[in-house]
Amino acid sequence: MTGFLLRRAIGAAVTLLAISVIIYVVFYAAPGNVAQISCGPRCSPAQVQQVADQLRLDDPLYLRYWHFLQGIFVGQDFSTGTAVQHCDAPCLGFSYQTDQQVTQLILTKLPATASLALGAMVLWLILGVGTGVLSAWRRGRPTERILTAITLAGTATPVFVIGLLLMIVVCGQLQWLPFPQYVPFTDDPEQWAWNLLLPWLSLALIEAAKYARLTRASMLETLAEDHVRTFRAYGVGERSIIGRHALRGAVAPVIALNANDFGSMFGGAVLSETLFGIPGLGRELVHAVNVVDLPVVVGMVLVTGFFVVLANAVADVLYAVADRRVVLS
Amino acid sequence: MASETAGAGAITASAPVSGARQFWRRLRTQRAALVAATVVALLVLIALGAPLLALIEGQDPNTYHPHLIDSARGGVPVGAFGGAGGEHWLGVEPQTGRDLFTRLVYGARVSLGVALAATVVQVFIGVTVGIAAGLGNRWVDQVLSRATDVIVALPLMILALALMAIVPSGFPRPVLVALVIGLVAWGGTAKIVRAQTITLKERDFVAAARLSGWPTWQIARRELLPSLAAPVITYASLLVPTNVTVEAALSFLGVGVKPPTPSWGQMLTAADVWYQAAPQYLLLPAGTLFVTVLALTVLGDGVRTALDPRAASRLRIGTGRKREAGA
Numbered sequence: 062m063t064g065f066l067l068r069r070a071i072g073a074a075v076t077l078l079a080i081s082v083i084i085y086v087v088f089y090a091a092p093g094n095v096a097q098i099s100c101g102p103r104c105s106p107a108q109v110q111q112v113a114d115q116l117r118l119d120d121p122l123y124l125r126y127w128h129f130l131q132g133i134f135v136g137q138d139f140s141t142g143t144a145v146q147h148c149d150a151p152c153l154g155f156s157y158q159t160d161q162q163v164t165q166l167i168l169t170k171l172p173a174t175a176s177l178a179l180g181a182m183v184l185w186l187i188l189g190v191g192t193g194v195l196s197a198w199r200r201g202r203p204t205e206r207i208l209t210a211i212t213l214a215g216t217a218t219p220v221f222v223i224g225l226l227l228m229i230v231v232c233g234q235l236q237w238l239p240f241p242q243y244v245p246f247t248d249d250p251e252q253w254a255w256n257l258l259l260p261w262l263s264l265a266l267i268e269a270a271k272y273a274r275l276t277r278a279s280m281l282e283t284l285a286e287d288h289v290r291t292f293r294a295y296g297v298g299e300r301s302i303i304g305r306h307a308l309r310g311a312v313a314p315v316i317a318l319n320a321n322d323f324g325s326m327f328g329g330a331v332l333s334e335t336l337f338g339i340p341g342l343g344r345e346l347v348h349a350v351n352v353v354d355l356p357v358v359v360g361m362v363l364v365t366g367f368f369v370v371l372a373n374a375v376a377d378v379l380y381a382v383a384d385r386r387v388v389l390s
Numbered sequence: 391m392a393s394e395t396a397g398a399g400a401i402t403a404s405a406p407v408s409g410a411r412q413f414w415r416r417l418r419t420q421r422a423a424l425v426a427a428t429v430v431a432l433l434v435l436i437a438l439g440a441p442l443l444a445l446i447e448g449q450d451p452n453t454y455h456p457h458l459i460d461s462a463r464g465g466v467p468v469g470a471f472g473g474a475g476g477e478h479w480l481g482v483e484p485q486t487g488r489d490l491f492t493r494l495v496y497g498a499r500v501s502l503g504v505a506l507a508a509t510v511v512q513v514f515i516g517v518t519v520g521i522a523a524g525l526g527n528r529w530v531d532q533v534l535s536r537a538t539d540v541i542v543a544l545p546l547m548i549l550a551l552a553l554m555a556i557v558p559s560g561f562p563r564p565v566l567v568a569l570v571i572g573l574v575a576w577g578g579t580a581k582i583v584r585a586q587t588i589t590l591k592e593r594d595f596v597a598a599a600r601l602s603g604w605p606t607w608q609i610a611r612r613e614l615l616p617s618l619a620a621p622v623i624t625y626a627s628l629l630v631p632t633n634v635t636v637e638a639a640l641s642f643l644g645v646g647v648k649p650p651t652p653s654w655g656q657m658l659t660a661a662d663v664w665y666q667a668a669p670q671y672l673l674l675p676a677g678t679l680f681v682t683v684l685a686l687t688v689l690g691d692g693v694r695t696a697l698d699p700r701a702a703s704r705l706r707i708g709t710g711r712k713r714e715a716g717a
């Protein structure tokens with residue numbers, strides 16, 4: 062087990078390093094004046110020159126990347142013209158447009174994104190896996206056909222469309238809920254939940270469709286296997302076969318997909334956050350892209366990559382704990 | 391001897407034809423896929439014939455009609471149903487009075503055009519990287535596979551969004567959007583192609599080509615590509631609906647296709663505040679987007695079933711009632 066954990070951790074670290082190299086090269090070696098882009102369109106030539114010094118644009122690319130990596134592990138100093146700001150590790154850079162450290166910015170936006178992602182995940186797992194199990198159980202019957210049609214419609218609906226329609230119907234026409242307005246959990250847990258209900262629901266409805274299809278497909282695959290036939294021959298009931306044996310076949314793919322989705326969502330559910338005005342990482346990224354705040358954009362993408370890799374590693378370990386055969390292979 | 395060569399030539403020439411014919415036959419048996427294919431064909435026709443349709447209606451997508459707007463009521467279109475009628479078939483946009491029908495129809499051009507172009511880019515990069523990783527030595531494979539892992543790990547939407555920050559602004563916007571979507575989502579194709587290439591590499595016909603001293607690129611082009619067609623087409627057909635959604639999402643966020651070029655995602659953003667006064671302004675792009683993505687998804691599923699007979703038989707086993715009765 063220790064060997065497996067170690068191997069998995071090293072694998073994750075290598076992937077993260079690869080991500081950082083690729084992201085850095087793509088964004089900082091892009092054609093065009095990097096200093097001008099980083100500084101933003103409203104910078105004076107003097108400021109651009111300062112940013113160019115700061116980013117050490119005269120150095121070769123690998124040295125600049127090394128410097129960037131140093132910032133992440135040991136911190137870095139930034140001069141803002143008049144004063145020197147120390148950026149503690151993990152330092153993801155400095156936004157020249159807002160005079161703010163990227164790490165700081167991300168930390169302030171993280172709670173909103175985490176709230177959205179956690180609640181939505183719970184909902185989509187319940188809805189998705191539940192629907193999948195139900196349609197595998199009721200296979201060939203009208204229930205399955207209806208569920209399949211609904212999930213197909215779910216996979217074809219973009220999240221901003223369902224979110225927009227939900228908001229208009231629930232908040233605008235029926236007035237069951239006020240238009241969502243983010244309230245931090247630490248301020249008022251009850252208001253936090255009420256205001257996140259609609260964003261959770263719209264994200265979960267779309268995601269659940271994917272999980273329902275995946276669960277159903279994996280369960281049907283298991284149901285067609287020989288060992289299930291043997292169970293049936295021994296007189297094991299349908300309920301037990303579905304609930305205990307077929308469902309087991311769906312565990313691995315669902316964990317894998319969920320890790321990926323959850324990790325990506327931590328990088329910001331860009332569309333839902335923008336639509337519902339949730340001040341999270343996704344909305345910040347959209348803003349940073351619109352004003353071309355390059356250090357923020359790069360920092361956000363890196364953090365997203367970090368969460369995806371982390372979630373995948375955790376999923377692997379979870380699955381290995383659940384099924385000891387994995388460790389051996 | 392002569393007849394033998396002729397026979398071999400006939401076989402190689404007729405093989406792909408019969409494959410395509412079999413594919414159509416299998417696709418035709420699926421009613422849902424057939425309906426979806428019809429809808430997609432219709433959408434493509436609408437997109438291609440957008441100028442013609444605009445000509446028939448007698449409108450164009452970018453002309454403002456201030457006289458159709460009731461400025462006293464905050465910019466709502468004059469008349470019932472958002473000003474729909476013989477002049478403007480689906481009414482006009484609030485505030486600007488631009489014709490909705492032509493904007494929707496031209497939006498289909500952007501939506502489908504960007505999605506297809508992005509798919510072509512994805513398939514091109516994916517196949518190239520996949521074959522290179524599969525045929526290359528250990529180092530080439532390691533580097534390319536790592537890069538593929540990274541591109542697969544990072545969320546498509548976030549990467550596409552981030553890239554929109556650094557793309558040059560001089561290019562036509564739809565081309566840029568297609569390129570960006572293509573550049574961030576080739577990972578899946580590359581993985582499939584690499585896996586297929588590695589299995590195919592061991593097969594006799596590739597070994598024979600190699601022994602005949604063919605250069606690697608020629609082996610890739612003449613021996614591997616035909617065998618890769620089925621899995622690549624399957625995967626690509628499911629990429630198209632995703633690309634439609636991503637384009638709409640980027641435009642919805644305001645970083646994709648820029649005004650005045652009409653795009654469905656952009657219309658949704660603008661329609662957000664008008665849902666009470668002009669609901670069709672919101673529902674039309676939302677509905678069209680939904681139908682498009684749904685039709686493309688169903689068609690993609692159909693293509694997969696048609697190209698992979700195992701998928702069909704497996705599903706039949708899984709859903710068959712006979713099996714349940716027999717058990």
